[in-house]
Amino acid sequence: MENHPDPKGDKLGMWLFLYTEIMLFTGLFILYAAYFKKYPEDFIKGGKDLQIIFGAANTILLLVSSCAVAASITAVRRSNKNLTVGLLCAAWLLGGIFLFNKYLEWSSKIRHGIYPNSPDMAAAAPGRSLFFDLYYIITGLHGLHLLVGMILLSVCAVMVQMEKINAQKYILLENSGLYWHLIDLIWIFIFPLFYLIV
Amino acid sequence: MKNNHEFQNILSFKTLITILVSLLILTLLSVGVSTIDLGKWNVWVALTIAAIKSSLVILYFMHMKFESMAIKVSFVSTIGFVAILIGFIFWDISYR
Numbered sequence: 001m002e003n004h005p006d007p008k009g010d011k012l013g014m015w016l017f018l019y020t021e022i023m024l025f026t027g028l029f030i031l032y033a034a035y036f037k038k039y040p041e042d043f044i045k046g047g048k049d050l051q052i053i054f055g056a057a058n059t060i061l062l063l064v065s066s067c068a069v070a071a072s073i074t075a076v077r078r079s080n081k082n083l084t085v086g087l088l089c090a091a092w093l094l095g096g097i098f099l100f101n102k103y104l105e106w107s108s109k110i111r112h113g114i115y116p117n118s119p120d121m122a123a124a125a126p127g128r129s130l131f132f133d134l135y136y137i138i139t140g141l142h143g144l145h146l147l148v149g150m151i152l153l154s155v156c157a158v159m160v161q162m163e164k165i166n167a168q169k170y171i172l173l174e175n176s177g178l179y180w181h182l183i184d185l186i187w188i189f190i191f192p193l194f195y196l197i198v
Numbered sequence: 199m200k201n202n203h204e205f206q207n208i209l210s211f212k213t214l215i216t217i218l219v220s221l222l223i224l225t226l227l228s229v230g231v232s233t234i235d236l237g238k239w240n241v242w243v244a245l246t247i248a249a250i251k252s253s254l255v256i257l258y259f260m261h262m263k264f265e266s267m268a269i270k271v272s273f274v275s276t277i278g279f280v281a282i283l284i285g286f287i288f289w290d291i292s293y294r
Contacts, residue, residue: 008266011265011269012266012268012269012272015269015272015273016272019272019273019276022276022280023276023280026280026283026284030283030284030287033284033288034287034291037291037292052229052232056225056229059225060222060225063218063221063222063225064218066255066259067214067215067217067218067221067259069259070209070214070258070259070261071211071214073209073261074208074209074210074211074214077208078208174261177259177260178260181255181256181259181260182260184255184259185252185255185256188248188251188252188255189245189248189252191225191228191248192228192232192244192245192247192248193244196228196229196232196240196244197232197240197241197244198232198233198235198240
């Protein structure tokens, strides 16, 4: 059987998948918004318990890593193999630092007794426990996506090194890049909703 | 001709860095605005800045500006359906 490469079809397929991801997170954001409307005071108090510095640092990390991935596509199309691999490794590393920050943040919250169904949360106002349940679900699901994105980036870096991804054939890198940018996009909304509400 | 056209779609490093700097400035702006108490407008300002930031990411990093009609139309329709979904749900919960 002959294999006909179809990068345009591959890319459209990737976008269709991204639309399902958008719907998934939209559902969670609607849930957030509906409960925010019901318990505004509890949500604002919950938001104040999160440290802006973690959220802001993670926003910067993801924006820079997104830029690195976009630049890696420019580099591969200009046949600059070393730069492409370097940029992908940089993006991977930034993603890793993001997850490490998330680990620090979650463990500090858990130490303070803030986690789903903890004794403190069970006794707290319903709005407060809802806020932190949504915080764990949404940032957790986002972190899981980031982990998948990091696996995709490392596969791409290896394939660029082996020259299986090159200036003529780079759709896998483009599609992995799209996935990485989507993770960045979702964080762009998570950051103001959870950290910046006053 | 086709190759020439595709070549032009390579985003220069300069463009990408400009977009990144704009995104970082918008991030600082949204943190700054959140320290000012604007009442219910805080949420709307934060979401507007987030929408501008995501437009930049989609248009440039995700290359949407240079994509085919099929991808552009399907993307706009998706956002349209998301807007309908959000609109009707809020219509419902606001008048309960």
